Amino acid sequence: MLYLLAGLLLSAPTVLAEPRNLKDWSTPIVLDRSGGFQIGGVIKQSPTDPARTLSCDHGYMEYFIPWEPRRTSVVLWHSSSTQVWQNRWDGGQGFKDMFLRRNYPVYLWDGPRVGRANWACEPTSYRPEYRDQDNFAAWNFGPSFGNWWPGVQFPADDPAAWQQATSARYQEFDTYDNVQLHARVAAVAADSGKVGKNIVYMTNSAAGLRAQLTATRSNTTNIKGIFAFESIGFVFPDNVNITDTRGGFGPVVVPLEEFKKLAKVTTIQFFWGDHRAANEAGVVQSRLAAQLINQYGGNAQVVMLADDPSLKGSTHVAFADLHNAKVAGLLDQILNRNGLDSYEGSSDDWWWRK
Ligand SMILES: *[C@@H]1O[C@H](CO)[C@@H](O)[C@H](O)[C@H]1NC(C)=O
Ligand SMILES: *[C@@H]1O[C@H](CO)[C@@H](O)[C@H](O)[C@H]1NC(C)=O
Numbered sequence: 240m241l242y243l244l245a246g247l248l249l250s251a252p253t254v255l256a257e258p259r260n261l262k263d264w265s266t267p268i269v270l271d272r273s274g275g276f277q278i279g280g281v282i283k284q285s286p287t288d289p290a291r292t293l294s295c296d297h298g299y300m301e302y303f304i305p306w307e308p309r310r311t312s313v314v315l316w317h318s319s320s321t322q323v324w325q326n327r328w329d330g331g332q333g334f335k336d337m338f339l340r341r342n343y344p345v346y347l348w349d350g351p352r353v354g355r356a357n358w359a360c361e362p363t364s365y366r367p368e369y370r371d372q373d374n375f376a377a378w379n380f381g382p383s384f385g386n387w388w389p390g391v392q393f394p395a396d397d398p399a400a401w402q403q404a405t406s407a408r409y410q411e412f413d414t415y416d417n418v419q420l421h422a423r424v425a426a427v428a429a430d431s432g433k434v435g436k437n438i439v440y441m442t443n444s445a446a447g448l449r450a451q452l453t454a455t456r457s458n459t460t461n462i463k464g465i466f467a468f469e470s471i472g473f474v475f476p477d478n479v480n481i482t483d484t485r486g487g488f489g490p491v492v493v494p495l496e497e498f499k500k501l502a503k504v505t506t507i508q509f510f511w512g513d514h515r516a517a518n519e520a521g522v523v524q525s526r527l528a529a530q531l532i533n534q535y536g537g538n539a540q541v542v543m544l545a546d547d548p549s550l551k552g553s554t555h556v557a558f559a560d561l562h563n564a565k566v567a568g569l570l571d572q573i574l575n576r577n578g579l580d581s582y583e584g585s586s587d588d589w590w591w592r593k
Contacts, residue, residue, distance in 0.1 A: 261331045263564065268339045271308070275301040278431060279424035280351070283360055295360035298424045299349040300434065303335070305342045311463065311579045312435035313338045314346040316425075318444035318471075321347045321354060322407035323559050328393060328400040334441065334558045337567045342582070346434055350421040350449065354409045363410065371405045378404070378555040379469075379512050388514060392552035392560035404556075413445055413487030418472070422452035430459045439464035439579060441570075443556060447509070448472030448489050451528075454504055455497040463505040463579055466570060469555045470509055471521060473528040474498065490524065502537030506577045512553035513545045538577075544569075 280297025301321075315324035315334060324347060326333040338345050352359040372384035380395075381387040387395040394400040429438055438461050440450040447470025454462045455474060472489025475481040476498035483492035501507065509525040516522070522541070529539035544550040544557055549565050557566045574580045 261329070264332060264336075264340060266340055268336060269306040270339070271304045271306045273301075273303045275299060275355075276433065277356070278433065279427035281360060293360065295358050296351045296420065296424065297356055297358070298351050298421075298428055299354065299356040300428060301347040301355075302434075303339055303345045305339060305344065307342055307582065308344050309342050309580060309582050310435070311343055311437045311439050311574065312346055313343045314348055314434060314438055314440045316348050316350075316440050316442040316446040316450055317354075318411060318442075318446045320407045320409050321349065322403075323443055323556055324441075326403075327559050327561060327563055328404045329397055329561065330400075330403075331561075332564075334563065334567060337564070341571070344435060348425070348428075349409075350446075351424050352410070352412055352417065352420075357410075363412070365410055374405045374408075375401075379514060380404075380554055382514075388552070390552045391513075391554060392557075392562045393554060394561060411445060415485045415487060415491075418449055418452060418487060418489075418491065421449040422456050425449065425453040426456035426458075429453060429457045429461050432461070434461070436461050437463045437579065439466060439574070441466045441468070441558065442470065443468050443558070445471045445488065448474070448491065451501065451507075452491055452493070455493050455500050457500065460503060464574075464577070465504060465507045466510065466573070467508065468510045468557055469512060469515075469521070470525065473524045474501065475528065476531060479531065498531070499535045501532045501539070502535035505538065505579065506573060507532060507537065507539035508573060509539070509541045510557065511541070511543050512555055512557050513551060515543065542569075 277297040277299055280294055283293045283295060285291040317323050324334050335345055335347065349356040352363055375381060375384045380391060380393050387393065428434055442450045442465065447467030450465050450467065451474040454465065472491065474491050474493055476495040477492050478495050481490050481492055483490060509529060511522060525541050529541050532539040544553040550562065550569065552562065554560055557563065
């Protein structure tokens with residue numbers, strides 16, 4: 240601990256930053272209701288006593304419904320923890336409040352065994368590892384621990400912000416079986432109608448793979464969008480000579496007929512932050528996945544955020560970065576372009592739908 244703090248102080252400016260003004264909004268959040276529910280679990284019978292059961296492996300959905308909601312439900316799907324969607328790392332407004340203020344119903348999802356859905360059917364274990372320093376580079380705050388990218392949209396002068404970021408973690412279970420379990424349960428949630436009939440997933444990191452697979456498992460057209468921030472892992476059809484590695488980060492190969500369901504999703508966006516080379520494996524996979532989705536009539540794009548000068552400095556978690564209001568503005572445009580921003584009870588959306 241002492242070592243860590245010393246390292247941070249050495250790399251930080253000697254004068255601490257002025258406290259930031261965190262209130263950058265002018266409208267209230269007006270809710271009709273909020274709550275949560277378990278969904279998609281199983282009831283296991285005890286092998287020794289058939290009268291005894293265990294209800295387990297469900298997901299947990301927390302929801303916030305505005306007083307005058309739009310039709311699209313924004314489902315915020317974390318990889319590390321729900322906290323990434325709740326605030327910027329300096330404590331400022333996160334996507335949860337931003338999209339509530341825009342009158343979107345907002346859902347916070349914890350997949351089976353993770354976060355508030357940790358009531359597992361199988362034994363799980365937590366092994367502490369000294370990995371704070373790995374988070375720094377993995378989240379693309381800089382090339383190595385304590386070495387910030389120039390212009391990074393992270394409050395690099397605020398040790399408390401770094402402490403928030405690195406401690407906001409749950410067990411993630413990046414195994415093939417867990418990816419499959421999450422997709423199965425999320426598809427049950429999507430098809431249930433309890434998350435609305437127009438779902439846009441906003442995902443981070445390993446959740447992107449799970450959301451793509453969910454769309455191939457769903458039997459309804461409720462999933463209308465996937466906005467994946469730095470998806471680690473992509474889904475491919477079984478006719479393109481790509482090997483399913485059976486690992487936790489893809490590629491996951493599905494039958495072509497299931498893959499084609501991704502082409503039915505109104506819009507799929509694969510976002511990358513700064514410092515992602517065109518030949519980086521994940522970027523290459525995202526381009527191929529988008530190309531295949533589009534080949535079957537879909538609407539998928541790869542977006543390098545740094546191509547827009549106002550979005551430079553984006554990390555692995557652009558929606559929690561200091562410029563997250565601008566990132567949300569980009570999503571506004573995409574939602575609008577795809578007819579996903581209409582209000583319930585309005586008829587103003589029919590003429591611009593595809
Ligand atoms: C979709 O239908 C298939 C085939 O009937 C079924 O196996 C699967 O469980 C269904 N998916 C969901 C999410 O209900
Ligand atoms: C499929 O991929 C493997 C491994 O990359 C390669 O050796 C093989 O030639 C490929 N087959 C076809 C038909 O492209």
